[in-house]
Amino acid sequence: MKAPSRTESAEATYVRTTPSSRALYEQACKVMPGGTTRTTVYFAPYPLYIERGQGAWVWDVDGIGRLDFLQNYSALILGHAHPRVTAALKAQLERGTSVAAANPIEIKLAAELCRRIPSVETVRFTNSGTEATMFAMRLARTFTGRQKIARFEGGYHGTHDFAEVSTKPDLGLAGLSTSPRPVPDSAGTPQVVVADTVILPYNDLPSVERILRRHGKDVAGVIVEPVIGAGGVIPGEPGFLRGLRDLTRELGMILIFDEVISLRIAPGGAQEHYGVTPDLTAMAKVIGGGLPVGAFGGRADLMEILDPRLPNAIPHGGTYNGHPLGMAAGLATLEVLTPAVYEELNRKGEWVRGRLREVFEAHDIAAQVTGIGSLFNIHFTSVPVRDHRSMRSSNPRMLRDLFLGLVNHGILMAPRAMGSICTPMTQEDLQALVDAVEQVTIERESEWRELGA
Ligand SMILES: Cc1ncc(COP(=O)(O)O)c(C=O)c1O
Incomplete structure (x- = not known):
């Protein structure tokens, strides 16, 4: 790829170097609204079309390789096409894809999740995180006989109706930061859902306590990301x-x-x-090893409401629940993920967050690097990012410059500057990320300064 010049805009470089993605996007627009089937992979002027992935790398349809710090939004913790996962999938594939019957491998993955995750006494599988949070909320309503669900402003719980309130609200409608009002994510969110949703401010326990006590016996459950992910990788603070x-x-x-x-x-x-x-846990991403797997689990007395042997059990169908390919990929992934592997990944995450902070400090750019473990997120703001409102103070123009600039320098991250580290990433790969962020900063420094950074 011919290197971007200082005078060319990031978008111009992108368009110049990705003609095959552009051509595919034009075809896609004829058959899919906005040319995409997943809003989160679209970005203007058109998304990148990736042909293959291997380890920490992906290659686009123009043959350009990039280090993938997005890893399907953090799902691919072992990187692309990990040999253990591929072998498990091949072995399972030869036995057929799916059958309307129980399969032995789902018990193995269920047992592994129960063994690892403190709250999970029993578990059920779904095909996505969306279904997992939907069922967890339904269990909470059934168990308590209450209707309302409390959730945090700026949290993300997928795309079902009860998940789609105040994910990224219009702040003009969202009320005070200490008493946020529920704002539907789109006109399609049912009004009854908005009325039955209580919105809480993240990392603000006194306000949460006041709001929850006010709603008292109406609230069935509180759903929270212990680390806000899509909404900016914001860890829960000690005590919260x-x-x-x-x-x-x-x-x-x-x-x-x-x-x-x-x-x-x-x-x-x-x-x-x-x-x-917690009482219940919603899971997805890493537990499916790159295949569409979700799960929800928790206290056995709560999960029991799903037991089909009992009268009035909650039905939990799903043509692909416990799909053998997903179970095989998930199990192979968890087998690789020993405690030492997490430690190594988390150490790399700490290193990246530290170096990125140093880059912005050295260039006197107001930025925060949030994160925990192998997750990180860059925010262009001078305000410490600890909740949704502070996250929203990040400069959108700088985020876009950084994202496209990094794509042009061979790094894939989320457009909102979120990234994650996978096991095949070497120290050189991490250094390449830091160098690319510094390079983009140097290229855009003077424009960013005019934006008041
Ligand atoms: C915290 C959280 N919950 C739920 C979901 C929804 O999961 P899925 O995309 O598998 O439906 C996501 C997806 O990114 C998520 O980050």
Whole structure:
């Protein structure tokens, strides 16, 4: 790829170097709205079309290789086409794809999740994190006989109706930061859902306590990401999750940890890291080894509501629940993920966050690098990022410059500047990320300074 010049805009470089992606996008626009089937992989002027991945790398349809710090939004903790995962998939594939029957391998993955994750006494599989949070919320409503679900402003729990309130609200409609109002994510979110959703401010225990006490016996459950993922990789602060645990127990509310992303920070997820055990846990991403697998699990007395041998059990169908390919890929992945592997990944994450902070400090650019374990997120703001409102102060123009600039320098990250580290990444790969961020900073420094950075 011809190197970007200082005078050319990041977008111009992108368009110049990715003609095959552009051509495919034009075809896609004829058959899919906006040319995409996944909003989160679209970015303007058109998304990158990736042909293959191997280890830490992906190659686009123009043959350009990039280091993949996105890893399918943190799911591919072992990188692309890990030999153990590929072998497990091949072996399973030869036995057929799916059957309407129980399969032995689902028991193995279930047992492994129960063994690792403190809150998970029993577990059920789904095909996505979306279904996992949906069922966890349904269990909370069924168990308590209450209707409302409390959730945090700026959290992300997937794409079902109850997940789609105040994920990224119009701040003009969202009320005070200490008493946020529910704002539907789109006109398609049912009004009844908005009315039955209580919005809480992250990392602000006194406000959470005041709001939850006010709603008292109406709230069935509180769903929280112990580390906000999609909303900026914001870790829960010391005492916050513990306080939430104590409060929900006192008020008879079910505490649901959404660990779809945070499960990658320790064998038992963020709940192990923080030493706080929820009632239910929603899971996905790493537990499927790159295949569409989700799960929800927790206290056996709560999960029992799904037992089909009991009267009035909650039905939990799903043509592909416990799909043998997903189970095989997930199991192979977890077998590789020993405690030592997490330690190594987390050490690399700490190193990256430290070096990135140094780059911005050296160039006097107001930026925060948040994260935990092998996750990180860059925010262009002088305000410490600890909740949704502070995250929203990040400069969107700088985020876009950085994202496209990094694509042009051979690095793939999320457009919102989130990244994750996978096991095949070497020290040279991590250094390449830091160097690319510095290079883009140098290229855009003067423009960014005019933006008041
Ligand atoms: C915390 C969290 N919960 C739920 C989901 C939804 O998972 P899925 O995309 O598998 O439906 C995501 C997806 O990124 C997530 O980050």
